[in-house]
Amino acid sequence: MKKKKITIRDIADKLDVTASTVSRALKNHPRISDTTKKAVVEMADKLNYQPNNIATALRKGKSNIIGVIIPTSDRRFFASVIKGIEQVLREEGYNLIISQSDDIASKEESNIEALLRVQVDGIIASIARETTDYSHFERVINRGVPLVLFDRVNEELGVNTVVNDDYQGGVIAVNHLIEQGCTKIAHFMGKRHLNIYQERLRGYKDALKEHNLPINEDWILEGDLIDETEQVLETGRRLTHKLFENGEVPDAIFSSSDFAAMGAIQVLKEMNIKIPDEVALVGFSNDLSTSFIDPPLTSVDQHTRQMGELAAQVFLQQINSDSKNIPFDTTLKPELIIRSSSMRKEKVNA
Amino acid sequence: MKKKKITIRDIADKLDVTASTVSRALKNHPRISDTTKKAVVEMADKLNYQPNNIATALRKGKSNIIGVIIPTSDRRFFASVIKGIEQVLREEGYNLIISQSDDIASKEESNIEALLRVQVDGIIASIARETTDYSHFERVINRGVPLVLFDRVNEELGVNTVVNDDYQGGVIAVNHLIEQGCTKIAHFMGKRHLNIYQERLRGYKDALKEHNLPINEDWILEGDLIDETEQVLETGRRLTHKLFENGEVPDAIFSSSDFAAMGAIQVLKEMNIKIPDEVALVGFSNDLSTSFIDPPLTSVDQHTRQMGELAAQVFLQQINSDSKNIPFDTTLKPELIIRSSSMRKEKVNA
C-alpha cells in the first residue's frame, strides 16, 4: 500500500529541474529540449507517475467530466443510448457521470445539483416523466453549462435536442398495417401529456386519413406505458380486453409500447384470435424481447445507439463552437422492423 | 450566460470577512458565531453560490467519485447491478463514473487508467471476459485505491468480492428438473475458463450424483454464452441441433444462459417436440424476456439489484474501516423462478 502519490514535483526534484519544466515536457511543449523531455518521460514512468486530473481541472476550470441524466439504466432504451454516448465522448477524453432520476422530478433536481457541484463540463439528459417544472434545467443554462436533451425534451428551454421522429414512426407503422390489408386499426397510446405519444398518435391519425380510413376514437386507448415492464404488460392486457369487449373489433393494433403489444398478444392467444390473420400487431421501440415472443413482434426501431452517439456529437459541437449558439433539433428517422405479428401477405422476395 | 462563478471569497468580500470564515460558517463550524453563520448562508444563496467540489477534492485528496467498470451497460444484468450500486452510493454522497470495457482487456485497462487519473476514491468492477492478465487491477491495489469485484471476479487479487452462488444455482436448477421427473438432463455451458460456468457445471454434476443419475459427457455442450444476444440465441440453436442428432436424446436441458435456452425452445418447437412434456427447460439469469416467450422459461434468478447494493455496501465498509482489511467474499443465494417450460407436474397449491 504505497500511499505516497508522486507528483510532477517529485519527478522535477529527481531531475533537478522545476515543476514547470516537467509539466511542459510532459505536454511536449516546443520550448523544452528533447533531452529533458526524454529524461522527464523516462523518470515519469519509472516513478509510475499518474497525472492528477483534479488539479488540472481546478487550474483549467474544466473537469473533463460530463454528466448524463436518464430516468433509469435498466430500460433497454436508455442503456443503449448511454452506450452510444459513452463511445463517442470517451474517445474525446471525457468521463461520464451517469445518474438516474427514476422518473422523479425531485431526484432529477438533486442529480443536477450534484453534477453542478462536481463542475461537469456539460450535461446530457432525458427529462423525467414526472417533471413539469423546468427551473432546475434553467439553472444549468444560466450557469453557462452546456446542456443537450434527448428523447424526452422540452422545446421551451431553447437547447439543442436529439429526438426520434415519433410522428414518422406512427406513420410507417400504420402504413405498413394498411398495406397488409388492415382497415380497422386500433392504437394504444401512453399518457397524453407526453410529447412522444402525441406525436405517434398524430402519425397514426394522419396515416389513416391519408388512406381515407375513418378514425374511431373508441379504438384509441390510453394507458401508462412507461413503468415497470410487468405493469406495462398488464396495461396491454387490460386495454386489449377493453378493446374486444365492445361491438366492433379492430383487425390491427398499433401499440406505442412493445410490452403493451406483448400483453395484447397474450390476451389474443387466450381468446384464440389468430395473429396476424385476424388481428395484426405492431409495437414500438424494437425491444429485444420482440423477436423472442411467439409470434415475433413487428416494431418501430428507434436506433437508440445512434441517438446516443448523436447526442454526444451535438454536445461536442456545442462546446467547441464558441459562437452564439442558435439551438437546433436533430431528428432521427425510425425504421420499421417487420416480423410475423403483422405479416399477412407472404413477403415477396424482390 | 453568467460565466462568473462565485466563490467563497466573493461572499466573504460582500460580508467583510475572510474566506476561512465563510468556509467554516458553511460547514457549521462551532467556533463561528450564529450571526455570521446566518449572514453567510443567506448571502450564499442570494448569490446562488455552488461549492466547487474540485477544489475540495484537491485539498482533501478525496474526490467523492467512485468508478464502476462493467463489460456493457446494455445487458440487463449489469444495468440492474448498476442501479443497485448507484442507489446506495449516491445516498452516501458519492458520484459514479461508469465505464464499459466491452469485454475487451485493453479497454478495461485504459478505463482504469482514466479512473485513476480522475482520482476516484475507489473502484467497483466486473472483470472483462477477455482479461487474463490482471496487472492493471494490481496497479489499482498498489496505489491504495479500494477495489471491490463483483460477479466476474479473480480470487487471487485478494480483494473483497460479491458473487452469485453459481454452484447452488446449478444445483437448484437440476434438482427441480429431477423433481419434475426428468432423468436425462443435458447442460449448455459457457466457455470453460470462466469461473461462473465451471461452478454451474459443478452444481449440475453434483445434483445428478446426489440422485444417482449418470453423467453423460455427450450431453454437456460448450458454447460462447456471453455475446450479443442474437449470437447466443444462435448458439443455443446450434447446440440443440447437435444434441438431438445423436442417438439417445435427453428429456431436459439446463442452460447456463437464458438466450441459449430460448434458442433451444425455437428448435424444439420446429421439431415438434413438446415442452415441457418431452423436454423440460431451465435457463439462467431470469432475463426479462423469459416471461414473454412461449412457453415462459423457468430460470435461475441472480438478484442482480441486490448484488449491486451489496457491492456498494461492501465497498463502503471497506473504505470506512481503517483497520487492516482481510478480504472477504459475499455470496448471494440464487432463486429458481419456476415457469411452464419445466412444469411437468401440475403445481399443487398448498
Next chain:
DNA sequence: TTTTATTATGCAATCGTTTGCGTCTAAGGA
C-alpha cells in the same frame, strides 16, 4: 485594573498543475 479564559476570526500554507513573463546562456551578427 490586570490577568486569564473564551469566543470569533484572520493568516497563510497547502492540494498538484498550468502558464505568462522574466532570466540566463551561448551562438551569431555588426
Next chain:
DNA sequence: TCCTTAGACGCAAACGATTGCATAATAAAA
C-alpha cells in the same frame, strides 16, 4: 568587443476550498 536573438528554463501566481496556528476582542476571574 558589444549587442541581438533564439533557445531552454525558472519564478511565482493562479484555480477554490480547507485548516492549523495565530490574534484580536470581549468576558470572566483575580
